Every structure is written in C-alpha cells, then in structure tokens.
Amino acid sequence: MDTVIIVGTYTKPLGHVHGKAKGIHVLRHNVKEGTLHVVASDVEGFGEGPSYLSTLRSQRSDDGATLRVALVACNEGEADLAPSTLTFAELSIPMSNHDDGSSSSVVTAVSRGVAVIGAPPTPCHVSASGQWVVAATYCGGSVSSHKVTIAEVDGHVSVSDAVCLVQQSQFSNINQSRQEAAHAHQAIFLNETTLLVCDLGADSVTTYHLDSQTGGLTCRDMFALPPGCGPRHLAVHPSKS
Template structure:
C-alpha cells in the first residue's frame, strides 16, 4: 500500500505529536491538537482544536505558513470552498469563514452561530457543529450534533446565508454524513448508534450502526460503491453494509478494528485504514466482497484522530 497518509492527532493530555506524514520517516510537525486535516493538493490545513484556531502547512515539509483564530471553541472539521476555509466549531456550535491564498489563511471574515438544544442533557446542552459538507451551486450543509439538525446554507463571496434545515430523530446526535450519487444521505448518529437514510430531506430508514450491545459512539462514515462503512467507538468495530435496491443499508459484517476507539478511517488502496485513537495505532484492512479483512499491518502513532490519503 503506497498511498501517502497525513495523520492528525490529539496532543493535549495525550501522546500525539502533531501532524504526521507517512512519506517522511519520523516526519511530523508539532502543532496543538490537529485533530482534523485536509488538503487542496498543494497545502495542508488543520484545526487546532484546543486553541480555537486553524493552521496551514506546506504539504511536503510541513512548514507552518499561517494560523488564525476561528472565533469559536474546539474546531473539529474543515472544508475548502471557492477560495475559503470553513471551520466547524464543535464547542460553540458555530462556523467560521476565512479567505485562503497561496496556502495562507486570512483573518476570519464571517462567523455564523447555531442555536438550540437536544434531549441528551449532557451532550446536547447547546449546538455542536461537527461537519461541513459542500454541495452543488454553492450549497453548504453543516451537521450539528447538539441540535439534531442538518443546517443548510448558500455560500457566495465568503458569506453563508441560511436556507433551511433537516430535522433528524431527537437524540440522534448527527456526527458525519456520506452522500450517495443517487441523492441519498447517510447520517452517522453518534448518540443513538444509528445510520439515518435521508432522501429529499426526509427520513426513509434508520439502521443500527452496530449489532454489539453496550455503550457506543458512532464516528466516521464512508461510501464505496454500493457498500457503506461506519466506525463504532465502544465495541471498537467497523460495521459494513450493502445498500439494498431501495438504497437502505443492510448489515453484512462487523469486524474488530484491532485497537481502541476508532475515531476515523479512510478508504485507501482498495482497502481501509483505521485510526484507533486510544490505542495509538493505525490498522490496515483489505476489502473482500465489501467486508474488511485484517491485513496484519499495524503502525503505532500517537493518539491518531484523522487519516488523510494524499
């Protein structure tokens, strides 16, 4: 498996060292809790979760180019849209907008704030923006775990304008979504361990994300053809589903991640790589008829939280 990987991690109170680059032996850059990393092909952009900031780096040498405050708490997800970097601030339930030029992030030009609560008094005491999804014609959707909503915006000239929202079953705690070419959306419910299937903004199915009893927090979700994959923290599994004729996920397997607390995974080289945050390991799987099969390859790396193939 030759694909280069960029690994984000937690550094505060954990054993992560910052951003790691698999193509450079021992290569990493120290930066505060870069828990999520993206690229535009020329530069890397990372959240600094505990600092309420975003940073940019060169892609080959990991030289720091810029850092800017998001104006919110605990940024956890990023998107590059039309020359701007958007950050989802989990702690404060807001979305910041920053211009980007030649890899350098400019000062924040906009900040939109969500409002509301959910039925889980501990986790949904307020809004918690968790993912930003870019769509056609300037459409942007923000997944908000705290208010059980997908909040929809138009985006033009660096400004977000709210256009509507999609309500999910109370207590779902939406974390991330995967969008199918058919127009179906698959939402990973972190709080109720489900995958919610949406079509035209309507709930058409709700499927358990794990068959294992006990505490679970669903995390990453991804599509590969007619297969859907969800990481489950608690049972520490990857659940595999096949989409049926109606586009509804049907479970076909659930396998151990070979570590603890799978925060993220990525589809890489006809397989997948899982970032096990609490066991500080990356674990490789092949995909055989859509089912993850351990390859035996495991790499130790401090508290990995995101996997980005280059």
C-alpha cells in the first residue's frame, strides 16, 4: 500500500528563501519498491507560502481509489506585509495510476483562511491533534490555539480563528541578529493536552497545558537550553520517554 506524502512550499522570494512554487506537492511512496510517484505539483488553494502543514483528518473511499485529506497550513510571507493566517483545505487524492502511468488531478474541495488574532505576521509552524490546532508565530513569539469542527452533514472540516493567544516575552539576546526577541519556532503536541514550544529567541523549550474544552493555554514549565543554541525544532521519540 502506498503512503501519501504532502510537501509544503514557499510561493515567493523572502529574505531567507527563494520561493517560486505555486502551491503544495502531493507524492505517493511505495515502501516495498522504494519509489516516489508525483501525483500533483503546485496544488493551489492554501494561500501564500504554505510552508508547514498538518493533517486534520484522512479517510479512504470505500473502494480505496481515493484518499480524502483535510489539511491546515501556516502561511509565511513578508513579515511587514503578510496577514497572520492559517489556511485549511480538503484534498481528494487518487491512489492509483491510469494505464499510461499518470494520475488524475488532486481536487481541492474547500479552502479558507483563518486569523491568528492579535499576532504579528508569519506563523511558521502548525500542529493538529483531535479537536485543536496550535500555531507558533516567529516574528511575534506567540502561540495560538484554534478549534477544529467536523460537520455532521457532509463531514467537511473547518478551523476557527484563534480562540487563545499566548505572547512569549523572554529572549536571550546572545545572538543579536536573531535572538533580540522571543521567536516561537515550533509548537507540537506531546499528547492531546500538552504542548512543547521551541523558542529560538529564548534558548528554551516551554510546556503548555491545553484546555480541551476551551482551548486555553497555560504555561507549565520552561526548560533552558545552552545559551545561543536557538532551538528551532524538536522530535519526540515514539516511546515519549
């Protein structure tokens, strides 16, 4: 059985990257054969700079021919111009090739942007778990939570504007070019109610409790890392120990 790989992109040149894509890319990976098949390139509908993506839900059709995937993307643009938004969309992805080896096009069923209310621009990481999405915003050093809703009638997935936003304020200033303020670079779920947030500007990883009913975020602990290391991303071992 093939595994679907969805690749985020930059859609315009920025200070740190020469983005020139038009949208996301969809691939299929055959684990047994070790092959990658391009299903679709430059799938539009995810707004500007859909660099980081997270899956809200995925479901195969009864015959297995199509995979329906709901995604949320953070939109990275110019820090002084771009709106601070996330975009969610649903894709219909073909899981088999035609006789000529090609695939039919990926269909973008629904697309809408949501606001990270009160945050400066450029969210740079987004994660989803259960009923909630969380986003880390680099320029503002903030973390926000967003409610995920699945319609009973047609099963469409939607994401709310930010229901809670926490402004991180500590920074080390060891490297004055990038640690002059808090820079939240990643927010991931350790479990459904615990977040880990990497802050490049503060040389720290902070844990937050997410209220599963209200989406409220409460700081629990801050773990200091070596001065100047500027943590961007972390990964949790499958054992979570």
